[in-house]
Amino acid sequence: MERIMSSIPQIQHKTCGNLVTILSIDGGGIRGISPATILAFLEAQLEELDGEEARLADYFNVIAGTSTGGLVTAMWTAPDENDRPLYAAKDLKPFYLENCPKIFPQKR
Numbered sequence: 001m002e003r004i005m006s007s008i009p010q011i012q013h014k015t016c017g018n019l020v021t022i023l024s025i026d027g028g029g030i031r032g033i034s035p036a037t038i039l040a041f042l043e044a045q046l047e048e049l050d051g052e053e054a055r056l057a058d059y060f061n062v063i064a065g066t067s068t069g070g071l072v073t074a075m076w077t078a079p080d081e082n083d084r085p086l087y088a089a090k091d092l093k094p095f096y097l098e099n100c101p102k103i104f105p106q107k108r
Contacts, residue, residue: 023060027067029104036072036092043089055085071103 025035039056046054057063057077065073075095078086087095 020062021060023056023063025063025065025069025072027065027069029068030096030100032068032072033093033096033100035069036089036096039072040089040093053084056089057085068104 043056063073075087080086
């Protein structure tokens with residue numbers, strides 16, 4: 001058993017030592033605009049502390065979500081050509097406002 005455990009890589013965030021930081025985002029269709037708004041505020045605060053290139057993905061080892069939370073997660077963790085997050089948290093609210101009628105059509 002000891003041999004198996006030693007071959008599993010240990011996850012360590014550069015600023016949290018042995019802690020594993022997890023951001024979990026609930027689903028809920030259009031209500032995903034709420035966590036998008038709150039997390040955009042958090043990211044803006046982090047940018048003030050650590051520079052405008054700071055992204056939420058820099059502060060969490062794992063980001064996961066269900067339904068619309070998964071959509072948000074994918075946008076915040078998809079890499080660009082420099083292996084940095086493709087989207088900033090502030091990009092999500094405009095995305096939701098523009099695309100939610102197509103993604104979450106109302107049932108009539």
